[in-house]
Amino acid sequence: MSSILFENKKDFEALLMGNDAIARGALEAGVNVVTGYPGTPSSEIVEQLANVAGERNLYVEWSVNEKVALEVAAAGSYANLKSLCVMKQVGVNVAADSLLHIAEYGTRGPLVLVSCEDPGALSSTNEGDSRPYAKMMEFPLLEPGDFQEAKDMARWAFELSCDIRNIVMLRSVTRLSHASGNVIMGKLPKSIPEAIFEFSGTPMDQMKGAVLAFPTLVDSLRRRQHEKLSKAVAAFEESPFNTYTGPQKPELLIITSSVCNLYTREALTILNLWDRVGLLKLGTTWPLPSKLLEQHLSVCEKIFIVEEGTPFLEDNIKVMAAEKAKQVGIKTFFGRKDGTLPCVNELNPDLLIKGINHILGTSVQPVLDDYSAEAAQIIAAGVFNRELTFCPGCPHRASFWLIHTALKLDNRSGFLCGDIGCYGLGAGPCGFSTIKILQAMGSGIGMAGGFGKFDRFGMSQSVMAVCGDSTFFHAAMPALVNAVHNQSDMILVVLDNSGTAMTGFQPHPGSPAGAMGSKLPMLDIEKLCRAMDVRVEVSDPFDLKATRQILLEFLEDKGNPRVLILKQPCALSPIRKGRKMYEMAIDADRCLADHCGCNRLCTRVFKCPGLIWDTIKNKIQIDEVLCAGCGVCASICPTGAITAKKVR
Amino acid sequence: MDKDDKNQQGQQGINTKVLKQGLCTGCCACVNLCPSIEYYKDKTILVHDCNLEKGRCFTYCPRTPTDFEMLRCALFNPGDMVLEIGAFKGLYMTRAADENIRAGAQHGGTVTALIQLALDQGFIDEAILADQNDQFLPAAQSIVDKDEVSGKSGSKFAVSPTLSVFNRISKTDTGKIGVVATPCQALALAKMKVNPVPEDKMRMEKLRLVLGLFCGWALDWRKLQKLLKEKTGDRKIKGIDILPSKYACMEVYTMDGTIEIPIEEVNTCVRDNCRYCFDMTCEFADISVGAARSPEGWDVDRGWNQVIVRTDLGGQLLALAREKGVLEFKAVPDKNIENLKKASAGKKLTCLINLSEKTGNPDDFIYIDPEDPVVRHIKKLRG
Secondary structure: OOOHHHOOOOOOEEEEEHHHHHHHHHHHOOOOEEEEOOOOOOHHHHHHHHHOOOOOOOEEEEOOOHHHHHHHHHHHHHOOOOEEEEEEHHHHHHHHHHHHHHHHHOOOOOEEEEEEEOOOOOOOOOOOOOHHHHHHHOOOEEOOOOHHHHHHHHHHHHHHHHHHOOOEEEEEEHHHHOOEEEEEOOOOOOOOOOOOOOOOEOOOOOOOEOOOOOHHHHHHHHHHHHHHHHHHHHHHHOOOOOEEEOOOOOOEEEEEEOOHHHHHHHHHHHHOOOOOEEEEEEOEEEOOOHHHHHHHHOOOOEEEEEOOOOOHHHHHHHHHHHHOHHHHOOOEEEOOOOOOOOOOOOOOHHHHHHHHHHHHOOOOOOOOOOHHHHHHHHHHHHOOOOOOOOOOOOHHHHHHHHHHHHHHHHOOOOEEEOOOOHHHHHHOHHHOOOEEEOOOOOHHHHHHHHHOOHHHHOOOOOEEEEEEHHHHHHHHHHHHHHHHHOOOOOEEEEEEOOOEOOOOOEOOOOOOEOOOOOEOOOOOHHHHHHHOOOEEEEEOOOOHHHHHHHHHHHHHOOOOOEEEEEEOOOOOOOOOOOOOOEEEEEOHHHOOOOOOOOOOHHHHHHOOOOEEEEOOOOEEEEOOOOOOOOOHHHHHOOOOOEEEEEOO | OOHHHHHOEOHHHHHHHHHOOOOOOOOOOOOOOOOOEEEEOOEEEEOOOOOOOEOHHHHHOOOOOEOHHHHHHHHOOHHHEEOOOEEOOEEEEEEEOOHHHHHHOOOOOHHHHHHHHHHHOOOOOEEEEEEEOOOOOEEEEEEOOHHHOHHHOOOOOOOOOHHHHHHHHOOOOOOOEEEEEOHHHHHHHHHHHHOOOHHHHHHHOOEEEEEEEOOOOOEOHHHHHHHHHHHHOOOOEEEEEEOOOOOOEEEEEEOOEEEEEEHHHHHOOEOHHHHHOOOOOOOOOOEEEEEOOEOOEOOOOOOOEEEEEOOHHHHHHHHHHHHHOOEEEEOOOOHHHHHHHHHHHHHHHHHHHHHHHHHOOOOOEOOEOOOOHHHHHHHHHHO
16 A cells, blocks of 8 residues: 555654544554544545555454444454444444443453544534543543644553553544644554453453453442543643643633643634633543643633534533632633534634624724625635536435335325435435435334324324435334334335445445455345345336336335335446446437426426536536436436437 | 416416316326326326326316317307207107117117117227226226127216227327217317317317217215225125116115115215216217106106207218117107207306306306306306
8 A cells, every 4th residue: 555644664754634643643653453433524435445455454344333332342342452443423323332331341452433424514414522421431532723633642542442442432523534734654563462351351351251241240330440540640640742832820721632622722822822821732531631621720720622513622611610610710601601612513713703802892904794795695606606516417316306206195194104325315305305204213213113103193194214225234124124024104215326325435245345345245225134034125216117017016005014125236336437328319309498388397496417508599508527427317308309329 | 278277288288277176077188198107996097297288188077177169169050059959959768779779778779789780880990988997997998899899888977088099099000089978078178179280180080970978976996995985995886886766876786785875965975076067968979869758757658768859960870770670769859949948058057157156257167168158148048
């Protein structure tokens, strides 16, 4: 592997993306086992490490979901290996049950959980903040404040985990994971691990006993866990990742962590306030280093806590300040809770400037409040208004067209429960607003299973759910089992586009190869569903006629769940990208345009970006560059004005 | 018409003024004109939104505002107009001469015999008539061979999507088309024929003959399915019928014998929109056919049809049927015409009452002009 990221020499500097820096840090720590489930902004870490799996003798897998990913990584730890488990913020919720038990027992080989989170929900359906898990489940939490730290703290997380024999969580955010900065590399170690799971010792022998979470052991396990936390605090008090910059007696003490460190530094430089304001940047945010905080809190009355997500630091520091009130005195706190900073969304230097202006009465003008609105207005004049939409040739457009039509014809106010994937766009115009419920992974099927039981309360609406192929394995299977067992009257449509498309085609258990590229057996969704003894049909969403018939039949059917698997690879997948199935052409004489009889069904309703409306001729045109040649628009054109010729 | 009305003479108008008002007859005049409206299992479905301010769906719909008087003047001889039952050239009592046709018919088989004759004699090249599947879901079919007609006879209790087939067939290079139509369908065809949008002129010229059916009401197929399921369980149903009898009921023929459903229960399945229908005798047809009802009792004319001839074409067809011997005729009792007028006026009056109840305005009949001479006459009859 030629990437500079993996060069086996030390002390050279390179521009690295935050996620690459974390991957490098893990390599420098000598990681052996890497697991994860894809999710923006976390996916690159596992992908990068998969690239050097052979070279660095790693075991890397994309697991079926985050809980299993953490369990495979924990197995690594219990086999005395160094393990890394990577996920996005929502994944931590999926893994939470295992996480609680792993943290309670502790680890053997180091186990680092990386959660890459998404303040501002740039690529998420939520602003989940996983930091409270560290407090709730009592394990250490680290938050790198720049790119060098991302690498260094990733490496150190392994050392810490090894020292205290418990899981350590490293939290990144989109603006760190996906931004880039200079990083000085360390050495890549030589390690010759010997994997063995020992169980010869007593249950409380952490390194050699059986790993048991048992009611009678809980008291002892938790006491041991608290000792580990105390050991972590001792290390945190001295940690070079907690830094202070500023005067000895600042007018205002800013306490921050993570990428907010960079925003705060920029704001203080713009405000020219480094001589008046102190910045305590914490890299270790749970448990808090109490002595370090006591020392800084006692020299300043005004405390401004800058963080994204929930007021996690703010609450914990306030508790500590109360506990140490005699030593540090009464403080005035500013942060997200009092409105000095907005309580939601990500932060930026301008919001920091506004906050500091509010506290110190400075008057540097940050970006104007109406800047965004004004910029949008100026841009609107020169840029086409583009809706969120599926790619040209995306199978989801055809699938939603079919589901929309079937539910309309069924005429029982039927609705579709959505799930997490590109197909979440089915809630918008490109999916004909078919999805009416969209929450977590797998929850569409779970809820459809519920709705399908409410006929006894007079519910007569048809209930459908969609999930992708990756989601099917991740979280839909138990929900489907539940619906089958409880005989719920619902229809599941699996939108099988042959990969975890939205996050970049990571493989899943239905794929022919794993993260490391080696051939693996493919699990067949159809066979799995058939084994549940439900009616299963498989169809091509591009075959509108046949698929429509199946959907209408399914809607007629009653009782048990029915499963329709719509198979068609993603238009951007390696199998389809750049390959047209059809050469599309226009017979302009047949085009009814915006006249009664059509009214531009293709560009007004179907709206594939590969179709363009020629406003001069008032006719449909194919955008040769964008068209993926799926041929579906020819099937929806009522007059045959769009034609499809099979490409050999 | 206010501004909003003017902007809503397309699919949006169909939605707000017809479908949401419960006025849709299921005639399918709006189906197969565009890809956004479909017929599915006895329902007219707006599959995709259309934002055109004017559309043929609205123009041809029999439940959008209609100038009845203009249609009557354009299609019929003004001298033939009878306020209660429309254009009238004569009332006849007929039945098919062919016993086999009669055996398959609900009443006298006159419709089947006339359509066969029309195809055979080149009156029309293609006939569109109702059919149904084994669950009594009506379908419509276009037929060119007269021998295929007889299998389609017998009453259908739900509206068939006849006009969707007319819309499809009339776009092809077919010849003269004859349509067996209910009153709502005949009205839609009249709107299409008298005032087609320019692109429909050619295809409307193909409409040669409208053979109308008397109609009291139609059943909602989805409701009927539910009722039949309740009454027969899993038994296989061979057929259903409502025979003229003293005690009206629906007879359901199953493998295990006949199950009778009282008419009051069947009435709960009647389409809501039928309450707002102004036409019993299919006034916009060339010739209209219904069951014969004799003043002497329900069973006197059992097995016979009553026929109203409305146009010269209708008259020619009936005369030809007499000449060729495909229909048998019997004398019409004097009172029949009066009874027919009374029954028809009764339906019209009920319609006006129901419409004004819906609008809350005694002079707002939604799709019917309060100044229409027939409306004025009916209101006068009521006193």
